[in-house]
Amino acid sequence: MKLEEIMTRKLESIASDASVYEAIERMVDKRIRSLLVRASHPAELDGVVTARDVVFKVLAKGLNPMKIRVGDIACRPLRCVPKDETVENVAALMEQANVARVFVCDGGTVVGLVALMDIMQAALIDRARNPHA
Amino acid sequence: MWRIAGGLFLGWSLGANHSANIFGTAVASGLVRFSRAVWLTAAYVVLGAVLEGTKCMATYSKLAALHADAAFALTVSTAVTMTGLTRAGVPASTSQALVGAIIGWSLLNASPDFGQLSRIVVCWLLTPVAAMVSSAVLHRGLERLVVERIRSFSARNRFFLVGVLLTGCYAAYGLGANSVANVTGVYVTAGLLRDDMGALLGGLSIATGILTYSRRVMLTVGKGIVPLDPFSAMVVVLAEAATLHLFTQLRVPVSSSQAVVGAVLGVGVAKDLKTINARTVLKIAFGWVLTPVGAGALALGAHAVMNALRL
Amino acid sequence: MLKKFMRGNRKEEAALTAMHEHLDLLCAAGHTLTELLTSNAKDLVEKIFDLEREGDTARRRVLSIIFEGAFLPYLRPNLCRFVELVDEAFDTVEDTARYYDLIALHPSITEECRRIASFNQQMCEILILAFELAVRGEDIREQVLAIRILEKRVDDLKGDIYQKIHEVPVADFWQGKFYADFLQSLTAFSDLIEDASDALYVLTVSFR
Numbered sequence: 001m002k003l004e005e006i007m008t009r010k011l012e013s014i015a016s017d018a019s020v021y022e023a024i025e026r027m028v029d030k031r032i033r034s035l036l037v038r039a040s041h042p043a044e045l046d047g048v049v050t051a052r053d054v055v056f057k058v059l060a061k062g063l064n065p066m067k068i069r070v071g072d073i074a075c076r077p078l079r080c081v082p083k084d085e086t087v088e089n090v091a092a093l094m095e096q097a098n099v100a101r102v103f104v105c106d107g108g109t110v111v112g113l114v115a116l117m118d119i120m121q122a123a124l125i126d127r128a129r130n131p132h133a
Numbered sequence: 134m135w136r137i138a139g140g141l142f143l144g145w146s147l148g149a150n151h152s153a154n155i156f157g158t159a160v161a162s163g164l165v166r167f168s169r170a171v172w173l174t175a176a177y178v179v180l181g182a183v184l185e186g187t188k189c190m191a192t193y194s195k196l197a198a199l200h201a202d203a204a205f206a207l208t209v210s211t212a213v214t215m216t217g218l219t220r221a222g223v224p225a226s227t228s229q230a231l232v233g234a235i236i237g238w239s240l241l242n243a244s245p246d247f248g249q250l251s252r253i254v255v256c257w258l259l260t261p262v263a264a265m266v267s268s269a270v271l272h273r274g275l276e277r278l279v280v281e282r283i284r285s286f287s288a289r290n291r292f293f294l295v296g297v298l299l300t301g302c303y304a305a306y307g308l309g310a311n312s313v314a315n316v317t318g319v320y321v322t323a324g325l326l327r328d329d330m331g332a333l334l335g336g337l338s339i340a341t342g343i344l345t346y347s348r349r350v351m352l353t354v355g356k357g358i359v360p361l362d363p364f365s366a367m368v369v370v371l372a373e374a375a376t377l378h379l380f381t382q383l384r385v386p387v388s389s390s391q392a393v394v395g396a397v398l399g400v401g402v403a404k405d406l407k408t409i410n411a412r413t414v415l416k417i418a419f420g421w422v423l424t425p426v427g428a429g430a431l432a433l434g435a436h437a438v439m440n441a442l443r444l
Numbered sequence: 445m446l447k448k449f450m451r452g453n454r455k456e457e458a459a460l461t462a463m464h465e466h467l468d469l470l471c472a473a474g475h476t477l478t479e480l481l482t483s484n485a486k487d488l489v490e491k492i493f494d495l496e497r498e499g500d501t502a503r504r505r506v507l508s509i510i511f512e513g514a515f516l517p518y519l520r521p522n523l524c525r526f527v528e529l530v531d532e533a534f535d536t537v538e539d540t541a542r543y544y545d546l547i548a549l550h551p552s553i554t555e556e557c558r559r560i561a562s563f564n565q566q567m568c569e570i571l572i573l574a575f576e577l578a579v580r581g582e583d584i585r586e587q588v589l590a591i592r593i594l595e596k597r598v599d600d601l602k603g604d605i606y607q608k609i610h611e612v613p614v615a616d617f618w619q620g621k622f623y624a625d626f627l628q629s630l631t632a633f634s635d636l637i638e639d640a641s642d643a644l645y646v647l648t649v650s651f652r
Binding site: 009010121124125127128129131 | 555566569570573574577582586587589590591593594604
């Protein structure tokens with residue numbers, strides 16, 4: 001199965017200068033767990049911020065999410081895989097890095113996102129299509 | 134000879150009421166057409182009565198000595214009791230009513246054989262138990278042997294259709310063999326009929342009841358059991374048939390309705406389902422007491438009246 | 445007796461074969477629709493119409509065999525329900541093609557529509573597989589789950605489309621109506637396939 005078939009193409013991103021509070025708003029609005037953080041300055045790299053980062057690095061420490069930049073808590077660099085990578089390799093990569101999602105890149109641009117749930121569902125569909133494998 | 138009419142009437146009502154225990158589910162669910170079901174039941178009832186029906190008759194003659202008038206009074210009071218209990222929705226048993234009537238009748242003059250009576254009562258108590266055990270065992274066993282091997286849709290479909298017909302015929306055979314003694318047994322005891330004649334006439338009267346008056350009961354009883362899946366429904370009928378056949382070999386007439394209730398309970402045990410509630414059990418126990426007592430009281434009354442008229 | 449035994453089986457086999465044919469035709473139509481949305485070769489619309497007519501014939505054949513007394517009565521309602529659901533799904537494919545012929549699909553939602561068509565096709569293939577397994581008496585819960593997952597995907601895509609739909613310019617009322625009907629029938633397919641797979645599952649369970 002190709003990564004392209006199972007990835008989410010719709011990427012939600014946020015500028016790294018935005019506040020963590022804005023990021024929380026976006027996640028709640030769109031019912032998603034992560035955002036792509038686009039670098040606002042040439043010196044910065046793109047990153048990703050997840051609900052995990054928001055809770056562990058800001059909320060649980062009693063910090064004010066309004067006053068913190070998303071760029072300061074984002075994880076960098078982006079974990080990118082080429083879009084013709086196999087699902088098995090991606091799963092292995094996720095296990096090794098202990099992350100729940102990786103980005104799918106085509107050349108230098110991010111084209112999609114594959115999360116654990118996508119892989120799980122893909123595996124289930126695969127099983128259903130090959131019942132005696 | 135006219136007195137036999139009482140027995141034939143009893144046979145007719147027995148056929149009308151008990152045939153539902155055989156193809157009721159199949160007919161109510163449209164599996165077997167009503168006409169086919171009643172003809173098959175009638176045919177196998179007569180066959181069972183003729184081939185093995187005489188086995189249970191001796192039991193009645195051992196119970197008490199009877200004369201021809203007594204036989205008539207007994208069958209009529211049995212039929213009356215049965216009609217009343219069936220209307221009340223109690224799964225009543227013709228054999229229990231008849232035995233009650235015989236005991237009630239004999240209380241006035243000759244003493245009945247209580248040893249024989251206790252043997253019969255033990256068999257009654259064992260009927261639902263035997264049906265329950267056999268249906269639980271059959272369910273488990275047949276599921277392993279057959280249903281798990283016949284997996285294809287159409288083959289299994291065919292298996293159920295043929296299985297329901299075969300078990301139904303077997304149950305009809307068992308019903309005929311076991312319960313024909315209820316119908317004409319007392320006449321054989323009274324010396325009015327030879328036992329093979331009694332078996333044939335009794336079988337024919339049951340068959341007439343099935344052919345003429347079983348539709349309503351068959352549909353209501355059948356719909357009550359439908360929630361069972363086809364396999365379980367088949368097992369219930371098979372267990373009922375086996376139970377009736379078993380007690381025929383022991384020469385004791387028992388209740389097919391109570392065998393069915395026991396068999397349904399057995400399926401519940403095998404499938405870990407709650408198929409029966411305390412009320413049903415209570416109803417059966419109630420029937421065990423009420424059926425013989427009611428019929429006995431009636432027969433006793435009839436005996437007293439007849440004695441009074443003669444005197 | 446044995447002869448009758450075999451002949452009885454043949455009726456059920458005939459019904460199952462006709463049902464399989466019906467499903468095959470549905471998949472062929474789904475495949476053609478995917479092709480139509482990718483290649484935009486409008487002559488494929490006619491092909492879909494033809495497939496729908498053939499499917500209708502297959503459906504009528506199945507129902508008449510069942511009506512003649514194939515299968516235990518317990519199973520007939522669910523079998524018929526399954527066939528009807530598959531047929532309704534067929535109708536949505538036909539409608540989708542018909543409305544597609546009448547509109548010009550806007551580039552902003554083309555990709556989503558193609559992906560929905562492709563998911564629909566996958567669901568149909570899995571449904572055939574589930575049917576084959578069920579007929580052999582095997583468990584189909586994995587297939588039912590896969591169909592549910594794909595249905596969810598289609599639902600998500602539908603949500604994406606409806607968020608973007610404001611950008612699509614509409615010339616007049618009828619253009620707008622056809623557009624809405626096109627999207628409606630394109631996305632209704634997956635619901636019907638999901639229902640059909642559920643009906644099939646109930647069928648296998650009621651046979652135990």
